[in-house]
Amino acid sequence: MDGQHCPEEGPQKGATHVLLRGEFTQVPEPKGRYTLTLTPAELHLQRTQPDPESRGNVLSLADCIGCYSFKGKDPTDLGAYLSVFCYPEKKKRWRSQTARQREARTFRLESCRDLEGNLKAAERWAAKIRELSVQRLPEENEGLYSCLPQAKQLLVLVNPQGGKGQAQHLFYSQILPLFTEAAIGFSLVVTERQNQAWELVRDEDLSRWDAVVTVSGDGLFHEVINGLMERSDWQSAIKKPLGILPAGSGNALAKSITYYAGNDAADYQDLLTSCTFLLCKGLVVPMDLVSITTASGKHLFSFLSFAWGFISDVDIESEKYRMMGQARFTLGTLIRLSSLRTYKGRLSYLPAAATSDESSSFTSSQISQNIQYNFCNSNNLQHLQSCANAVEQTSAVSVAEVARVVPLDQPIPNNWTIVKEEEFVLVLALYQSHLGEDLFIAPMVSKPDDNLIHLFYVKAGISRTSLMKFFLDIEKGKHLEHSYPHVVYVPIKAFRIEPFTSNGTMTVDGEVLACGVVQGQLHSRLARIISGTKIQ
Numbered sequence: 333m334d335g336q337h338c339p340e341e342g343p344q345k346g347a348t349h350v351l352l353r354g355e356f357t358q359v360p361e362p363k364g365r366y367t368l369t370l371t372p373a374e375l376h377l378q379r380t381q382p383d384p385e386s387r388g389n390v391l392s393l394a395d396c397i398g399c400y401s402f403k404g405k406d407p408t409d410l411g412a413y414l415s416v417f418c419y420p421e422k423k424k425r426w427r428s429q430t431a432r433q434r435e436a437r438t439f440r441l442e443s444c445r446d447l448e449g450n451l452k453a454a455e456r457w458a459a460k461i462r463e464l465s466v467q468r469l470p471e472e473n474e475g476l477y478s479c480l481p482q483a484k485q486l487l488v489l490v491n492p493q494g495g496k497g498q499a500q501h502l503f504y505s506q507i508l509p510l511f512t513e514a515a516i517g518f519s520l521v522v523t524e525r526q527n528q529a530w531e532l533v534r535d536e537d538l539s540r541w542d543a544v545v546t547v548s549g550d551g552l553f554h555e556v557i558n559g560l561m562e563r564s565d566w567q568s569a570i571k572k573p574l575g576i577l578p579a580g581s582g583n584a585l586a587k588s589i590t591y592y593a594g595n596d597a598a599d600y601q602d603l604l605t606s607c608t609f610l611l612c613k614g615l616v617v618p619m620d621l622v623s624i625t626t627a628s629g630k631h632l633f634s635f636l637s638f639a640w641g642f643i644s645d646v647d648i649e650s651e652k653y654r655m656m657g658q659a660r661f662t663l664g665t666l667i668r669l670s671s672l673r674t675y676k677g678r679l680s681y682l683p684a685a686a687t688s689d690e691s692s693s694f695t696s697s698q699i700s701q702n703i704q705y706n707f708c709n710s711n712n713l714q715h716l717q718s719c720a721n722a723v724e725q726t727s728a729v730s731v732a733e734v735a736r737v738v739p740l741d742q743p744i745p746n747n748w749t750i751v752k753e754e755e756f757v758l759v760l761a762l763y764q765s766h767l768g769e770d771l772f773i774a775p776m777v778s779k780p781d782d783n784l785i786h787l788f789y790v791k792a793g794i795s796r797t798s799l800m801k802f803f804l805d806i807e808k809g810k811h812l813e814h815s816y817p818h819v820v821y822v823p824i825k826a827f828r829i830e831p832f833t834s835n836g837t838m839t840v841d842g843e844v845l846a847c848g849v850v851q852g853q854l855h856s857r858l859a860r861i862i863s864g865t866k867i868q
């Protein structure tokens with residue numbers, strides 16, 4: 333196709349899936365002549381010179397975030413250029429895990445005698461590649477899932493104090509290059525104080541942006557959720573797609589999102605690349621929220637967790653080791669293990685099974701028998717997942733239904749369970765798969781809208797060794813496979829905690845809450861998040 337005229341690239345005879353085919357030269361190095369073939373899902377690169385025998389390379393458009401055409405710097409150069417940016421998952425050197433790694437290719441095209449014609453041809457390729465690279469929506473979730481527009485405009489909020497204080501640097505060095513490749517437009521706000529993001533999203537005209545993105549830990553994202561829920565137009569505002577790029581010490585939501593996408597980012601760098609890639613692809617999926625109400629009349633919305641006892645203590649007490657990043661939680665756990673505390677109070681909950689549809693083939697009691705998981709049963713994750721799925725299929729609790737859950741000043745209703753023990757080492761209500769990068773507590777959660785609160789509690793009496801082993805198992809998500817008689821797991825829709833004293837720490841999404849009577853309840857699919865999915 334290097335001929336003297338401008339040939340139309342198009343489907344070849346007999347090759348039904350070929351959309352475009354053309355001859356290019358790869359630049360800068362290693363130079364070589366290539367035949368590029370574009371199919372609906374892939375870009376095939378076949379080297380024709382110098383060694384035509386060499387195996388071809390294939391770029392999957394599912395891994396592609398952007399493609400440009402442009403002219404060369406040399407004004408005498410009549411060729412046009414095409415750059416394509418992909419982030420395929422590849423095995424990491426020296427490691428067994430895979431991670432998204434950049435693969436950028438630039439090709440020169442000179443199929444015409446004039447620059448204009450070559451530029452037109454290159455742009456035709458670039459536009460087609462961009463069009464085919466748009467995230468496909470999983471068929472079975474049609475209507476629930478959507479995609480950000482190709483020309484995205486984002487409001488990006490950066491907490492410069494998050495994690496090791498590197499968020500701003502990470503934005504410019506790690507995130508911005510991908511935004512540029514994906515042609516993402518953005519407005520950047522670097523927060524100067526706590527709650528600034530909360531106030532900003534509460535008061536701002538959000539119609540200017542396709543999504544609001546935080547570059548920080550879970551704390552800044554918590555501000556955004558609560559700012560949106562404080563608006564008078566909260567019903568529509570909370571549907572604004574949200575994104576999170578990890579740059580804090582607690583990156584639980586970011587880690588969960590990559591897990592839902594089927595990617596096990598091995599280290600922080602991979603996690604950031606993976607999340608930025610997902611943001612560029614722009615798949616928007618529903619996300620459950622949990623409303624937290626306190627006896628003093630405070631209302632908060634939570635996307636991640638509520639914790640009382642050991643976990644909150646570690647979270648808050650390890651603040652002073654913030655500069656250690658994620659490792660601060662390991663150190664905090666060891667310190668708190670050495671002086672283990674217990675917390676007295678009443679824990680009650682609405683089991684997920686109790687809200688099941690009556691017409692289902694499972695009765696509530698059958699499901700609750702299956703679903704309450706005492707860790708002394710030698711049960712496995714598969715069983716838990718199938719139980720959780722059974723509950724999910726049979727209990728679509730809408731926001732309206734959940735809103736009818738008992739007010740905090742009313743007694744516990746009959747369909748709730750009151751835990752007979754009243755002394756705990758920890759209580760944790762989790763609604764994502766991870767509570768931290770190394771805290772893989774709920775492997776049964778496979779999407780941000782699994783319509784369940786996953787309640788874990790550890791009864792007093794557990795030995796330090798057992799608790800330490802439990803936390804070590806959690807790192808690999810293996811804790812469900814082992815025997816822990818003091819640990820209980822149960823999928824629920826709502827909970828209430830009535831501490832007997834105000835000593836101790838409570839946290840919502842890692843943010844401290846004064847210890848007192850508190851109630852949480854699930855709001856299915858209330859928010860929307862940019863995420864990945866294993867469903868295709």
Ligand SMILES: Nc1ncnc2c1ncn2[C@@H]1O[C@H](COP(=O)(O)OP(=O)(O)OP(=O)(O)O)[C@@H](O)[C@H]1O
Pocket residue numbers: 490491492493494495496522523524525526527548549550551552553555579580581582583842843
């Ligand atoms: N400019 C700022 N200065 C101080 N605090 C801020 C600022 N911007 C946001 N914050 C607050 O900092 C806290 C921690 O933020 P974030 O979670 O994003 O980072 P982190 O390192 O993961 O922290 P943590 O693990 O404590 O949640 C949050 O309470 C957030 O509201």
